[in-house]
Amino acid sequence: MPAAVRVEELSYIYNQGMPDETVALDRVSFEIEEGAFVGVIGSTGCGKSTLISHFNGINRPTSGKVYIGGEDLWADPSDIRRFRFQVGLVFQYPEYQLFEETVYKDIAFGPGNMGLAREEIDARVRRAAAFCGIEEAWLARSPFELSGGQKRRVAIAGVLAMEPKLLVLDEPAAGLDPEGRDTILGQIKEYHRQTGATTVLVSHSMEDIAKYADRVLVLSGGRVAMYDDTDKVFARAPELLELGLSVPEVTKIFLRLREMGLDIDTDVYTVKYAVKTILAARAGKGGGAPC
Amino acid sequence: MKEMLKADQITFRYAETGRPAVDGLSLTVRRGEYVAVLGANGCGKSTLAKHFNAILLPETGTVTVEGMSTADEDRLFDIRQKVGMVFQNPDNQIVATVVEEDVAFALENLGVPPDEMRRRVDEAMRMAGVYNYREKAPHKLSGGQKQRVAIAGVVAMRPDCLVLDEATAMLDPIGREKVMRTVHRLNREYGITVVQITHYMEEAAAADRVVVMSEGKIALEGTPTEVFRQVDRLRALRLDVPQAAELCHALTQAGCPMPDGVIDVEGCAAALYRLLTGRDAPDAENAKEVAACPQP
Amino acid sequence: MLRDITIGQHFPGNSLLHRMDPRVKLVLTVAYIVMLFVGSNPAGLAISIVFLTALYLTAKIPLKMVARSVKPILPIILFTAVLNLFFMTGTSEPLLAWWIFKIYREGVYYAIVMAVRIICLIAGTSLLTYTTSPIVLTDAIEQLLKPLARLHLPVHELAMMMTIALRFIPTLIEETDKIMNAQKARGAQLDSGKLSQRVRALIPVLIPLFISAFRRADELAMAMECRCYHGGEGRTRLKQLRLHASDIVLAAAAALVFAAIGMSNLFFERIG
Numbered sequence: 028m029p030a031a032v033r034v035e036e037l038s039y040i041y042n043q044g045m046p047d048e049t050v051a052l053d054r055v056s057f058e059i060e061e062g063a064f065v066g067v068i069g070s071t072g073c074g075k076s077t078l079i080s081h082f083n084g085i086n087r088p089t090s091g092k093v094y095i096g097g098e099d100l101w102a103d104p105s106d107i108r109r110f111r112f113q114v115g116l117v118f119q120y121p122e123y124q125l126f127e128e129t130v131y132k133d134i135a136f137g138p139g140n141m142g143l144a145r146e147e148i149d150a151r152v153r154r155a156a157a158f159c160g161i162e163e164a165w166l167a168r169s170p171f172e173l174s175g176g177q178k179r180r181v182a183i184a185g186v187l188a189m190e191p192k193l194l195v196l197d198e199p200a201a202g203l204d205p206e207g208r209d210t211i212l213g214q215i216k217e218y219h220r221q222t223g224a225t226t227v228l229v230s231h232s233m234e235d236i237a238k239y240a241d242r243v244l245v246l247s248g249g250r251v252a253m254y255d256d257t258d259k260v261f262a263r264a265p266e267l268l269e270l271g272l273s274v275p276e277v278t279k280i281f282l283r284l285r286e287m288g289l290d291i292d293t294d295v296y297t298v299k300y301a302v303k304t305i306l307a308a309r310a311g312k313g314g315g316a317p318c
Numbered sequence: 319m320k321e322m323l324k325a326d327q328i329t330f331r332y333a334e335t336g337r338p339a340v341d342g343l344s345l346t347v348r349r350g351e352y353v354a355v356l357g358a359n360g361c362g363k364s365t366l367a368k369h370f371n372a373i374l375l376p377e378t379g380t381v382t383v384e385g386m387s388t389a390d391e392d393r394l395f396d397i398r399q400k401v402g403m404v405f406q407n408p409d410n411q412i413v414a415t416v417v418e419e420d421v422a423f424a425l426e427n428l429g430v431p432p433d434e435m436r437r438r439v440d441e442a443m444r445m446a447g448v449y450n451y452r453e454k455a456p457h458k459l460s461g462g463q464k465q466r467v468a469i470a471g472v473v474a475m476r477p478d479c480l481v482l483d484e485a486t487a488m489l490d491p492i493g494r495e496k497v498m499r500t501v502h503r504l505n506r507e508y509g510i511t512v513v514q515i516t517h518y519m520e521e522a523a524a525a526d527r528v529v530v531m532s533e534g535k536i537a538l539e540g541t542p543t544e545v546f547r548q549v550d551r552l553r554a555l556r557l558d559v560p561q562a563a564e565l566c567h568a569l570t571q572a573g574c575p576m577p578d579g580v581i582d583v584e585g586c587a588a589a590l591y592r593l594l595t596g597r598d599a600p601d602a603e604n605a606k607e608v609a610a611c612p613q614p
Numbered sequence: 615m616l617r618d619i620t621i622g623q624h625f626p627g628n629s630l631l632h633r634m635d636p637r638v639k640l641v642l643t644v645a646y647i648v649m650l651f652v653g654s655n656p657a658g659l660a661i662s663i664v665f666l667t668a669l670y671l672t673a674k675i676p677l678k679m680v681a682r683s684v685k686p687i688l689p690i691i692l693f694t695a696v697l698n699l700f701f702m703t704g705t706s707e708p709l710l711a712w713w714i715f716k717i718y719r720e721g722v723y724y725a726i727v728m729a730v731r732i733i734c735l736i737a738g739t740s741l742l743t744y745t746t747s748p749i750v751l752t753d754a755i756e757q758l759l760k761p762l763a764r765l766h767l768p769v770h771e772l773a774m775m776m777t778i779a780l781r782f783i784p785t786l787i788e789e790t791d792k793i794m795n796a797q798k799a800r801g802a803q804l805d806s807g808k809l810s811q812r813v814r815a816l817i818p819v820l821i822p823l824f825i826s827a828f829r830r831a832d833e834l835a836m837a838m839e840c841r842c843y844h845g846g847e848g849r850t851r852l853k854q855l856r857l858h859a860s861d862i863v864l865a866a867a868a869a870l871v872f873a874a875i876g877m878s879n880l881f882f883e884r885i886g
Contacts, residue, residue: 411833
């Protein structure tokens with residue numbers, strides 16, 4: 028089976044030839060397997076947003092190739108719109124894109140553009156709304172009457188309703204309170220589990236990436252700095268810190284323990300796993316001895 | 319210590335029939351104090367903040383700023399000068415097209431003479447760490463830089479108190495850290511009272527006092543240690559708990575003897591060291607300092 | 615892309631022209647536009663071109679910037695030129711005759727003069743915005759219009775509005791770009807289709823943009839009140855505009871050039 032996403036030697040340069048020319052992506056190559064849940068991290072300006080805008084052809088590579096499901100995105104530029112329906116892209120603060128009179132119509136905008144039959148659109152709107160915890164009663168209301176967190180969910184439902192094979196979310200929880208954040212990320216994880224859609228989550232929060240992603244792509248200065256399973260990436264915590272990134276607080280605690288001279292694993296990145304590690308170290312005793 | 323802000327039994331509703339956003343709340347902030355107000359969305363924390371410089375007036379009860387009632391219209395400009403506000407969206411509070419002109423905006427409004435204004439604007443830009451971009455256009459700056467420009471614009475008024483209404487919510491981690499450093503420095507070095515509305519618990523952990531709001535009332539109040547040790551209570555209020563506190567809590571429940579009141583990385587690491595080796599951690603003395611706000 | 619718009623762009627610098635009092639620059643620009651129409655003849659335009667070239671060199675602004683600012687109005691220039699070329703009838707024999715079209719010597723002459731005049735106009739006014747930051751320009755307008763405030767004209771308010779508009783243009787352009795991308799990601803066709811379809815396709819962009827602009831306006835108004843904004847009364851300014859000796863010298867020099875442009879009418883027939 029072809030990879031869900033394959034990026035080959037992708038470079039992207041803003042304002043090429045101008046004095047303010049900037050290389051946003053520099054010969055980036057990687058592959059995302061079908062059905063994976065990949066977290067993308069990197070500090071501001073590392074090229075994360077530029078990268079994901081390549082997945083559905085909003086940005087066109089300066090050089091290099093992007094393949095979605097084995098197909099070259101730019102093989103036929105006039106056909107680029109087809110990929111917009113295969114790749115669902117949720118930008119930052121997506122609630123600012125709402126425009127319809129009702130929640131229902133707004134969620135139906137994407138499927139409508141796909142030219143689907145009315146019954147199919149209806150079914151998709153309802154399925155997407157259910158995934159995002161949007162109650163039946165809201166569908167007839169104006170999206171502008173809803174709270175910030177609710178609007179965000181409507182906007183995400185608008186992308187889910189296209190039932191993309193690849194779902195890409197840029198900071199979907201930015202600016203939300205802890206509960207709003209957990210709700211939305213939980214719904215995305217559930218959507219991934221049920222539909223098997225390949226999911227890419229861009230986030231500044233290491234705690235969130237640690238909690239949800241199976242694999243982590245670390246971008247730095249427009250290049251891929253690391254790309255590995257989540258535990259293996261967080262096991263390289265000192266390198267992450269060097270790249271100006273943060274690590275989950277539990278990882279920091281274990282790094283500190285190691286500095287104090289304890290022989291303990293530092294690939295700990297969730298509280299659950301931390302508890303397990305500590306309990307095992309206590310039971311084994313040997314693991315807890317200073318080295 | 320002198321009182322800076324005092325809210326006495328205040329109630330406020332946005333719609334006449336609706337549920338109060340702030341419901342019979344009383345809070346006193348002392349001069350020089352750093353108070354974090356924590357709470358889930360819709361708990362009334364931003365509404366409370368807008369009472370501190372008379373953007374909103376309470377329906378019942380009174381708010382006083384250094385003894386001046388916010389309901390006293392004659393003192394409106396005195397109050398707004400004493401209590402500076404910084405809001406969430408950095409783009410929507412910058413008026414001018416050049417950084418230094420924006421920092422001067424409040425002083426222009428107050429009719430400060432140009433020579434004095436120049437001095438105060440430069441001083442405020444240095445205090446907020448934006449002096450190096452003084453001639454830049456705001457839209458060329460990052461979110462964190464813009465937010466510090468907004469802080470400078472407020473600091474130029476020489477306020478006694480700074481109210482930050484979710485001022486870091488839209489920033490990336492680096493921008494947030496820089497804004498936090500700036501605010502802590504203003505508090506420590508210039509004695510400016512800070513009231514910070516936030517839902518980031520690591521920011522609240524660096525305050526002198528934490529006030530947790532829920533449904534328009536104060537649900538919890540105390541030092542960060544006193545507040546964050548109450549893991550179950552915070553979860554019930556739909557808030558995060560620092561992972562250090564969460565880990566200690568989980569280990570205590572699993573039967574490990576963990577000390578009470580551990581809320582940061584250093585404290586937690588020291589406690590775990592003791593748990594696993596039975597001895598005190600090697601350098602427990604400088605454990606306290608690190609926490610959420612790094613030193614400049 | 616939308617971000618490429620260059621109208622009213624400012625090139626920060628420290629040249630004589632950059633440092634010149636913006637009020638003087640503004641008045642001189644207006645005077646220049648008038649003189650361009652008065653001295654609309656080959657000699658007048660030649661003086662204009664020399665004058666402008668000297669100013670661009672002084673301001674250290676690359677001359678290719680003129681090409682950039684002329685580019686968007688090129689169709690208008692061509693249209694004017696073509697119109698003159700074909701519809702100007704002369705007394706002499708036509709240079710070229712084909713079907714109903716006849717081109718006379720006068721037509722060619724007029725077309726060139728008109729085109730050059732428009733280019734000079736654009737180059738001259740661009741120079742003002744290139745060398746003057748928008749906020750300083752707004753200040754100058756406010757100061758020059760101050761006498762009108764006595765007639766109860768809201769001069770300060772207008773200047774404030776201009777400042778805020780200038781401040782938010784880049785923000786809103788960036789936002790438009792973001793909204794367009796978000797709607798494109800949902801399959802909206804913004805860059806193809808028939809005109810009627812394209813106009814309809816703008817709704818999903820315009821509505822969010824307006825809503826956002828109103829939200830921003832609301833928040834900005836609150837932030838301004840928090841910083842004690844209460845209209846123009848009793849306001850002072852950080853930057854005071856002061857006339858320097860160099861301004862007066864430059865203004866006098868420009869006046870001489872303008873006089874020369876005006877005098878050129880004595881030797882050549884005015885066109886247009």
